Amino acid sequence: MCCATAEPVTERFAPSPTGPLHLGHAFSALTGFDAARAAGGRFLLRIEDIDRARARPEWEAGISEDLAWLGLRWETPVLRQSDRLPAYRDALLGLWRRGLLYSCSCTRRDIEAAASAPQEGAEPVHGPDGLVYPGTCRGRWPGPDTQDSPPEDMALRLSMPEALAALGERAERLGFRELGAGPGGETGEIRVPPRALRDTCGDIVLARRGLGTSYHLSVVLDDAAQGVTHVTRGEDLFGATQIHVLLQALLGLPVPRYRHHRLIRDAAGRRLAKRDDARAIRLYREEGLSPADIRRMTGLPAAP
Template identity: 65%
Template structure:
């Protein structure tokens, strides 16, 4: 078993991060496996070295140890470029100049009803999608522009008809999600996911592309993460198929919420691990707060 914890160094770790990291760590150690640390710092405009240093301090204070060197997304751009070049040459990507306001306006046009929502928000209405073959696919892939995956073309390239099904194994079941083999029809990727962004302007990649390539590179066998990412797994399974990668097992866990039932976010500094530590809490106290055993054997 190889699990990982992959925080972004854009703010302090809070109780929700602690729960995810401890859970992935304990699962790996109980199975005699490995726990890896990956820093998802592809958003260079928001990532800060001081936050990464604090992440390492917080994890060490919690009693977590990781195997091997830390992997940083900022060192992985060449791998992302290779993957994007591959998809571009296959005619599966197209440039997109739409911003969030453009997408909302197009999707919410009169007589269209409520726009469908997907893992990334409103399902892209296809404004920039080329209507014909892409004669520019033989040209070099453009840089510093947003690139979307043409979902219909991607499915066709795999020989998948609308009723064909893809699947993954879910072992977590957090927030009421199903456990076992989760199957979904190819048509769902068109209707409920749409043409997702795989390269963001001035970032060189996107979360979906990077996480799939990085998990494969690190040999992750069990992806442990919050249930808020359950729906995005359909995107990741498709990308794995497109790149010929194996699909790991997924363990989507419950979310840590505040007293009002709201999921914790980076802005919840009052629940930052460093703040609890400064106030005299112990690692065992943190485990109790997130309802985990106070030791791996407990």
Template identity: 65%
Template structure:
């Protein structure tokens, strides 16, 4: 098995120091292992993705000394793949149609009878308002005017309880977790809930596309920030449901600003392109992020 990892940015803004750390770390590990480093463009958010940001991703990474094989996988070219999998899940009654807005979800979750609001990887854990709207009564086509949510409870009922859920953590979770990270469907239903697999305006979601893309590219090791540690549990469930392999995960530290906040694309002051324009070198960037 060849060590294969990837860097998968979204072309919705400039790459910053946090991106540089993740890309350099993955590229370094792939080279040290005699493996492959792939670049993938996660451009499913068509409302925010811009060609100029994608072009700058290529420029910034090349300047850092990172190379990758062509062609580059772009998620916008894989929408038929995502649709086919969603259709299969819809016919298997593994997903249901949801018409709730974010406000609807917040109000339902904060209702007195619901108790304390629980926050999961995608925000407020869905209270189950539309659960039960599945394929039935001859309706075999995926609804086009609704989001599709994974029915975590139904999947838990049909799961083989003897098979443990989990993944191997080669890096470090937010609380120092490493090694085998096991969890149960009970924890998933309580702490994560019915996550969205297809948004009305995208035709897919991050969770679904990243799982399918990693499998399609033969990714053996996923390197990404600790902020996605809990989301990995969702990805393991989808891999189990779709019969896909589970990679080894390496959740690395987050690059933070002076106040301890993790960097975001709005932090243009830490954009790689700005450091380039100031005359910094790729080695300077490595020192800044601790490599």
């Protein structure tokens, strides 16, 4: 397993402009910013706006205002995923022509129905993307042997068996360096066994219908394009990292070091979401709190 170690350290914060930033976002952004500053490195802001139906200019403006108020500074121009669609299409085309993708017409309801059908007493398996896809569409639709490019009116899934076969012996060496900790306390050198990818991830979506990409594909391509060496994010994304390491190997991309951190939760122990407007940074600003107050509320040390 290999990790990117080139200097300078480059951290990034990559929110989606689909709602207000809350305390959890502030904790993650400040953690990455502090790490970059301590290493004398770079800090980047990336706007993950591929979901054009939900992204709003006012939310993007609010993100910049909140982060600046917290004391964060970042390089410009800011990268927006909506400007990167050609890069995502090129990567998908390459994977398609290698026979690693297939078209899928299944809806969420179709997947739930297939997963709940009797499977010799087996319980449905949940992975980083929810229910593990049962492979219903594998082989159902024309592939690269008859279509030079993938259809645009269906989702595209990565065939996990074909992907692992394409890596050959390298599949046994997949892994990453964890500088923080996963939800089970995982830290240090983390292996990504092929069996785990097959059984707990399955054939993941790399391009959603109407979007032209997915979180998994865009995040690994964007991190590589921006020279990101360290990825700071919540422990809820720890399971997705094994998918990202696989894609980095398939696409010949460097593997950053990862720092997964604890989640900020509400009084009931639930992780914060954008629906938690009561914990929105803009409301704390309006109430007269200071950036130092936000640091104390999230358990971060005072700014140096």
